[in-house]
Amino acid sequence: MNKVFFTKYTEQNLKLPFVLYSLGLNHRQEYINRPSGLPFFQWIQAIKGSGVLEIDTKQYVVEEGSGMLFFPNVGHKYYGVSKEWIVHFMCFTGYGTKDLFENIGIKQSGIYKLTDIEKVEQYMEELFFIYSLDSRMEMYDFSRVLYEILLEIVKSTSLLNEKSLLNQNKKVHLVMDYINEHFKEPIMLSELAKMAGLSKEYLCQLFKKMNGFSIFDYITDVRLAHAKILLINDRNEKIKNISRWCGYEDVSYFGMVFKKKEGMTPAKFRELH
CATH class of the missing domain: 2.60.120.280 (Regulatory protein AraC)
Incomplete structure (x- = not known):
């Protein structure tokens, strides 16, 4: 009460x-x-x-x-x-x-x-x-x-001030390391928050404050960076396979995200590079 x-x-x-x-x-x-x-x-x-x-x-x-x-x-x-x-x-x-x-x-x-x-x-x-x-x-x-x-x-x-700040930095870097290692898999915000020991809301706020971009933007950037490497290095590989290897089960959604970020389709990117 x-x-x-x-x-x-x-x-x-x-x-x-x-x-x-x-x-x-x-x-x-x-x-x-x-x-x-x-x-x-x-x-x-x-x-x-x-x-x-x-x-x-x-x-x-x-x-x-x-x-x-x-x-x-x-x-x-x-x-x-x-x-x-x-x-x-x-x-x-x-x-x-x-x-x-x-x-x-x-x-x-x-x-x-x-x-x-x-x-x-x-x-x-x-x-x-x-x-x-x-x-x-x-x-x-x-x-x-x-x-x-x-x-x-x-x-x-x-x-706790300085110790807390250092601890928060460590938690954000822990999340970033996890994303880099598991970008091929489905990544749930609830899992990231649990791993960091923070609420979902606070993790999102803290991540953006420290990096200047959101967790979801970072996941997308990591996945697309790997996708671009595969598109260039494995020219005979089907785009739907590259999509799946980079965490996108739906190749149409992968194409939409790729075009929004890069200004062109995955096929066009491969052609130009």
């Missing part, structure tokens, strides 16, 4: 070392674009599904078990790429927050991997329970539990 609340804070509350602004549990995350960020810290924890974070002109995948930490006034954009992206989130501030992050060496926004997800989720549930009590002392209890959450995040996180 989606649970969201915003706290009633005062000038007195802002003197606390850790101050909670808002909390959301099991929130179905929508598309967010904040060019200037927000004036406080944010922690957004992926519970189900996956999304994409765009920050500092770079793009990263946010998977279950990881979270996005945003420092105040840092521009960012994030959105789901799976059918459903469910997150917990909290917005917070306080002089203790900045000191805690600085002392531990956390100096930038980014994606962080949790090693004890359940413990952090339990603390966030406790925050909601405190809110439900509607106590006059709730801000002090919020501060106490928020401190426990931040300690847990600090203890169990590792920054």
